[in-house]
Structures are given as structure tokens and as C-alpha cells.
Amino acid sequence: QVQLVESGGGVVQPGGSLRLSCAASGFTFSSYGMHWVRQAPGKGLEWVAFIRYDGSNKYYADSVKGRFTISRDNSKNTLYLQMNSLRAEDTAVYYCAKDCAPVSLYYYYMDVWGKGTTVTVSS
Amino acid sequence: DIVMTQSPDSLAVSLGERATINCKSSQSVLYSSNNKNYLAWYQQKPGQPPKLLIYWASTRESGVPDRFSGSGSGTDFTLTISSLQAEDVAVYYCQQYYSTHTPSPLTFGQGTKVEIK
Numbered sequence A: 001q002v003q004l005v006e007s008g009g010g011v012v013q014p015g016g017s018l019r020l021s022c023a024a025s026g027f028t029f030s031s032y033g034m035h036w037v038r039q040a041p042g043k044g045l046e047w048v049a050f051i052r053y054d055g056s057n058k059y060y061a062d063s064v065k066g067r068f069t070i071s072r073d074n075s076k077n078t079l080y081l082q083m084n085s086l087r088a089e090d091t092a093v094y095y096c097a098k099d100c101a102p103v104s105l106y107y108y109y110m111d112v113w114g115k116g117t118t119v120t121v122s123s
Numbered sequence B: 001d002i003v004m005t006q007s008p009d010s011l012a013v014s015l016g017e018r019a020t021i022n023c024k025s026s027q028s029v030l031y032s033s034n035n036k037n038y039l040a041w042y043q044q045k046p047g048q049p050p051k052l053l054i055y056w057a058s059t060r061e062s063g064v065p066d067r068f069s070g071s072g073s074g075t076d077f078t079l080t081i082s083s084l085q086a087e088d089v090a091v092y093y094c095q096q097y098y099s100t101h102t103p104s105p106l107t108f109g110q111g112t113k114v115e116i117k
Helices: none
Strands: A003-007 A010-012 A018-025 A032-039 A045-051 A058-060 A068-073 A078-083 A092-102 A110-113 A117-121 B004-007 B010-013 B019-025 B039-044 B051-055 B068-073 B076-081 B090-096 B112-116
Touching: A003 A092, A003 A110, A018 A032, A018 A092, A018 A117, A032 A068, A032 A078, A032 A110, A045 A068, A045 A078, A045 A092, A058 A068, A078 A092, A110 B051, B004 B090, B010 B019, B019 B039, B019 B090, B019 B112, B039 B068, B051 B068, B076 B090
Parallel strands: A010 A117, B010 B112
Antiparallel strands: A003 A018, A018 A078, A032 A045, A032 A092, A045 A058, A068 A078, A092 A110, A092 A117, B004 B019, B019 B076, B039 B051, B039 B090, B068 B076, B090 B112
């Protein structure tokens, strides 16, 4: 079945770095754009970043632009989020999610979500 | 960025009764080239990731019970649960993806918590 499994979360000090991974299975990973979405404790959903199916284009929320980098390795069916210069407000559960449209230049809605990995930024 | 505003923030409905959640966008999410509304709804139960319910404003995702329905166009949308069941207790979010044409950030509503009265 279609599955997304995030890993790499943890506790990090302000200003530190962390790399999240998302292992995909059950679908042709290289054909779909992928998203990262986060949820701060007790808060709503915030879209973080998107990468096209072939990695050719990437888009970011203003809140993470210049600090976070989304990437993918289609040979390993894995999505990544490199997070640098972390701040307390980056504390959240980070979900990876599959975009609905195959081989698309655009991003739409998310039809499959992972269970998430927790990032805590604290001294 | 397109701002999504849901109302109410929470509602309590008796089992078997109708629940209605509204979502308003700060600009139209109806794309004239294909006459589609770029609006999705998600359900998030406690401790779980979000689950897609509705896309293109009114198309139900496969496997979603038919008591869930979406309607609306332009800037005003509604998610209706026709007969609330205990398993429907959750937070519901709308999301616009019209911004793909700009491109600009995808945005979600703040969420509506549905409880049993």
C-alpha cells in the first residue's frame, strides 16, 4: 500500500540544523511532486515546501525561505528537508505528503500523508 | 497570499444531526480556464495525520463516506456532514491550491473542531 514514513526529528538548540527524511513506498515516487507540511503544538496546518516530481522546481513558505531546503533522491524513493538556523517557532510535527497529480508542473492537494516526525527547537 | 478563514472555530452537534463548516477565501479560487474551484477539505483526528476528504470543492475522495459533501464556488465553500457519527469527531481544514498558478504558498484555514453535543 502507499506509505510515507518520516524520520530525523529530534531536539535541537536554536540556530542548529536538522535533516528530515521521508521514505516512500507503494507508488512511483519519481512521478509525483512532494510536500512538507508542519503543525505546531496545538495549532493548525502550515505548508512548508514543495518539490516537483523531477526536482526541477522548489517552492517555499516565506517563513522558511533561505533557511530550509527541500530535495529528493528518486533512486532511493526518499524526500528530504534540510533545516538550518532553526528557531523556537519551527517547533512542530513535520509531515511529508504526496501531491495528487502525476508528472505535473503544478502543485495541488495532498492525497497521502505520513504520520509525521517531531522537531523541537529549545535550549 | 490567499487567506482562508473558517467558521465556526468549533461546533458541537448531536449524533445523527447535520454539521456545517464554512470556509471563505480572500480571493476567488475558481480558475476560469477550466472552471474548477481549487479547494480541498481534510479531516484530522487526534494524534493522526490529516486525511483528504474532498477536492475540487465537491469531489469526494475514494473511500470517504457519502455523508461528507462539499459545495460552494469562488470564495465561499461549505463542508457538510449530513448525519454526524461518533467517528467524525475531528478537526476539519480547508486548503486552497489556486496559488499554484501564481505561484505562491498553499494555505489552510485555521481549522474547525467538531464535537458531539
